[in-house]
Amino acid sequence: MQPLFSPFSLGRYTLSNRLAMAPMTRSRARPDGTPGLAAATYYAQRAGVGLIVTEGTQPSDDAQGYLATPGIYTDAHVAGWKAVTQAVHDKGAHLFIQLMHAGRMSHPDNTPHHRQAVAPSAIAPDTQMFTMTGMQPIPAPRALTTDEIRQTVADFRHAARRAIEAGADGVEIHGANGYLVQQFFAPSANDRADAYGGPIENRARFAIEVAAAIAEEIGADRTAIRLSPGARLGGIDEGPQGPALYRYLVAELDKLGLAYVHVMHTGDEAMLADIRRLWRGALIVNRPGRAREQIGADVASGLAELESYGQGVLANPDFVERLKTNAPMNEADPATFYGGGAEGYTDYPALGAADPLQRAVLFRAYGSAASAEVAEIARPAAGPGQVLVRVRAAGINGLDWKVREGFVREAFPLQLPAVLGIELAGVVEALGPGASRFRVGDRVMGPLGGLGAYADFVAVDEANLVRTPHSLDDVQAAGIPVAAVAAWQSLHHAGPIAAGQRILIHGAAGGLGGYAVQYARRAGAEVFATASTAHIGYVRSLGAAHVIDYRSERFESVARDIDLVLDYVGGDVLDRSWQVLSKDGAIVGTSSPDILARTPPGRRGLWFMNKADAPLLERLVAEIAQGSLRPKLAEVVGFNDLPAAIERNRTGPRIGKVVADFSR
Numbered sequence: 001m002q003p004l005f006s007p008f009s010l011g012r013y014t015l016s017n018r019l020a021m022a023p024m025t026r027s028r029a030r031p032d033g034t035p036g037l038a039a040a041t042y043y044a045q046r047a048g049v050g051l052i053v054t055e056g057t058q059p060s061d062d063a064q065g066y067l068a069t070p071g072i073y074t075d076a077h078v079a080g081w082k083a084v085t086q087a088v089h090d091k092g093a094h095l096f097i098q099l100m101h102a103g104r105m106s107h108p109d110n111t112p113h114h115r116q117a118v119a120p121s122a123i124a125p126d127t128q129m130f131t132m133t134g135m136q137p138i139p140a141p142r143a144l145t146t147d148e149i150r151q152t153v154a155d156f157r158h159a160a161r162r163a164i165e166a167g168a169d170g171v172e173i174h175g176a177n178g179y180l181v182q183q184f185f186a187p188s189a190n191d192r193a194d195a196y197g198g199p200i201e202n203r204a205r206f207a208i209e210v211a212a213a214i215a216e217e218i219g220a221d222r223t224a225i226r227l228s229p230g231a232r233l234g235g236i237d238e239g240p241q242g243p244a245l246y247r248y249l250v251a252e253l254d255k256l257g258l259a260y261v262h263v264m265h266t267g268d269e270a271m272l273a274d275i276r277r278l279w280r281g282a283l284i285v286n287r288p289g290r291a292r293e294q295i296g297a298d299v300a301s302g303l304a305e306l307e308s309y310g311q312g313v314l315a316n317p318d319f320v321e322r323l324k325t326n327a328p329m330n331e332a333d334p335a336t337f338y339g340g341g342a343e344g345y346t347d348y349p350a351l352g353a354a355d356p357l358q359r360a361v362l363f364r365a366y367g368s369a370a371s372a373e374v375a376e377i378a379r380p381a382a383g384p385g386q387v388l389v390r391v392r393a394a395g396i397n398g399l400d401w402k403v404r405e406g407f408v409r410e411a412f413p414l415q416l417p418a419v420l421g422i423e424l425a426g427v428v429e430a431l432g433p434g435a436s437r438f439r440v441g442d443r444v445m446g447p448l449g450g451l452g453a454y455a456d457f458v459a460v461d462e463a464n465l466v467r468t469p470h471s472l473d474d475v476q477a478a479g480i481p482v483a484a485v486a487a488w489q490s491l492h493h494a495g496p497i498a499a500g501q502r503i504l505i506h507g508a509a510g511g512l513g514g515y516a517v518q519y520a521r522r523a524g525a526e527v528f529a530t531a532s533t534a535h536i537g538y539v540r541s542l543g544a545a546h547v548i549d550y551r552s553e554r555f556e557s558v559a560r561d562i563d564l565v566l567d568y569v570g571g572d573v574l575d576r577s578w579q580v581l582s583k584d585g586a587i588v589g590t591s592s593p594d595i596l597a598r599t600p601p602g603r604r605g606l607w608f609m610n611k612a613d614a615p616l617l618e619r620l621v622a623e624i625a626q627g628s629l630r631p632k633l634a635e636v637v638g639f640n641d642l643p644a645a646i647e648r649n650r651t652g653p654r655i656g657k658v659v660a661d662f663s664r
Helices: 038-045 075-090 147-166 180-185 205-218 241-254 267-280 297-301 313-314 319-325 398-403 476-477 480-490 511-522 533-541 572-580 613-625 638-650
Strands: 009-010 013-015 020-022 051-053 092-098 126-129 134-136 170-175 223-227 258-264 282-286 306-309 358-363 370-379 387-393 423-431 442-445 451-454 457-461 502-506 526-531 546-551 561-569 582-590 604-605 631-632 660-662
Touching: 009 051, 013 038, 020 319, 038 075, 075 092, 075 147, 092 147, 147 205, 170 180, 170 205, 180 205, 180 241, 205 223, 205 241, 223 241, 241 267, 258 267, 267 282, 297 306, 306 313, 480 511, 480 561, 502 511, 502 572, 502 660, 511 526, 526 533, 533 546, 561 572, 572 582
Parallel strands: 020 051, 020 306, 051 092, 092 170, 170 223, 223 258, 258 282, 282 306, 502 526, 502 561, 526 546, 561 582, 582 604
Antiparallel strands: 009 013, 126 134, 358 370, 358 451, 387 423, 387 457, 423 442, 631 660
16 A cells, blocks of 8 residues: 555544645635535535645634634534534544634734734734725734733633534644744734734744643643744745744644644755754655656655645545546636535536436526425436536516516515525536537626526526626626625715706626616716617616617717716726716726726725625525525515615624525
8 A cells, every 4th residue: 555545643533544625715604604514514525635734714803803703612513513423424534623813914904893903012013904895904903911922822722612512523723834933933914012022932932821721721632733834925025034933833843742733834954954953753745836747756755644735635535546546636716716606515426427307496486486395306417408507696686576577666575695586607518419608617697597596506497697797796697686785886976966867877788787877877877888789678668868889879979977987897997987977977996806906096996895695695506506595584675674684684783785594
C-alpha cells in the first residue's frame, strides 16, 4: 500500500489515510452563523479523506470577517455543527473545526454587531472586502487592549469547548492567511509597545496563549494550529525577523504536544525544513496548486505525516478514489466558491454517479405557501425542439404581473424565494432533437412551463427562450421578488420620484428593469427605456412611453432633459447617458462601482449594489428544494409601506427585503 493511503494515528484517533481536506471559506452559513443544512452533505461527501478541516469558523461576534461564515459559540451553532460532525463520522472520517478570528480583515457591515474590527494595532490592511453593498475598502481596526486580548483568548477557549460539544474531534487554530493570529506576528499589522509587540517572543505570545488555553480546555491531542510563514495575504509583511519568529513559535508549540501543525507552504524550503526539525509531532503540509503527479511526495519522503488539499477535494467528493485509480479530476469552478446554493457545493459528480432524481417544490394552489410540498421527480429529457435547462433561479417578474391584470395592489404578496413564478434563468444542459438556436452552456431565460413548481432541471421549448443579457446575473434575470425591491431602492437612490419627471431606464427587459419601469410609471413619471429587439413589445406593455431598440437606434435622438438615468446594463450606453441629462440630473448605476470614477464634472453619478442578495436567495431556494425550509407569509406590505418594510428588515433579526418568516 502506498504511504499516502495507509492508516495513521493522529492523537487519540486513527485516520484511514494520510490525506486531509484543507479549510476553505464557502460563505453558505445562515445569517446567525449556523451552518446551513447542506453543510452536512458537503462535508460527508468528502469524508473519503482521513481528516477534514472545516472552513474558518468564528469564535465570537468580533471574530467574523466575511459574509455568511459560520460560528461555534452559541447553542444554535452547536446544533448546526452536530449534524455535520455526525454525517462525517457516519462515513468513517474525522473532523477538526478551524477556529478563525479575522481581526482587521473584516468590515462592520459583515458582522452581527456592526462594530469596528479589532486587531493588534489600528492599522488598516489597505485592501477591499465584499459586503452586502458590494466591494468596500476595509477600514482601520481598533487596537485591542490588554484586557481584550485576554478576553479573546477566552473566546477561543470557549469556542473550542463548544466545538467538542458539537461532536468535533478537535479544533485547528487559524494562525495563517493574514488573520488575527498572524497579524500579531507582523510589523505591518502590529506596532504595539507592550507584551504583545516588539521582540519576536512578544509577537508570538498571543498564538501560544491561545494554543495553551485550548489545549488545557479540550486536551492537547485535540488541538492544532495552521501557519503560513512568509505569506503576504491581507497586507501582512512579517519583516526580516519572520523566520526567527516561526522557529521560536514552533519550538514553543512543540512543548505543548499539540495534535499537529498544519503549514501552508509558500516556497521557503529552508523554513519548512526548520519546522520539520523543530516540530516533533504530526506535520500536515499544504502546497497550493501542487501538480497531481507530486501528490504524496511529502509523505513518501518523510517530510510530512499528512498532505492537505483544498480545491481538489472541493471539486472531487471522491478525491481519494480518483487518486487511487488515476481517474480524471473535476475542475473547481471559482465562480461558485463563495455563497450560493448547491451549485459548486454539493453537486460536483462522483465517479460513475447515476443521473439522480431531482428535488422539486410543488404547489397545489398558486400563491399559497401553506400547500407547499417537496417531491422527488425524475430528471427530464429534452424532447424534439426542446432545451434542457439547469435552473439557476425562478421567480415572478413583470410578465407575471401582466398576466395577473395590472399593477400589484399589494407589494410582494408572495414569500421569498419566489418559487411560484413562470420565469426562469439557467444554463443549457442538453439539446433535444432539432434544437439548434442554443449551445450547451448558454445562459438563458424564459417561461418555466410548469406553473407553480421549482426544480433543478426543466425541459423548455426552444422558442420560449432567449439568451440572458450578459449584464444581468441569474437572479436578476429570473426576476425573483428581491429584484423588485432592489429596483425600487435603486429608483429612489437619487431622491424621491415625482410626477412629471423624465426617467431613462437602460436594460428595461430584465428583472430589475421591468420592475423599475412599473414603479416609475406608478409615480407618474414619463419613462424612456432601452431594450433589445425581442423585448420591445414586452417593455412597452409595462408602460414605458418610449422604447428604443439599443441595437439599431441611439437613445440620444429620442431622450432629452432626463432627470434620472437608471443603468442596469453599463458599457457604452452608460458612457453616452451623460449627454441626455438635465442640468440637475443624475445617473444611478447598478453594474459597476466605477460609475463614480466616470462622472463628468458637475454631474451626479451614484452607484447602487443589488447583487449581494444573490447568495441569500440561492441558499433559500436550495433549502426549500431540500424540504428543510418552509416559507410562511408573515405580513403583506402595501406599496406605500415599502420604506417602513425595508427599514424593519434592515434593522430586524433577518436578512431580507420582504417581511416574511422562514421556519425550519
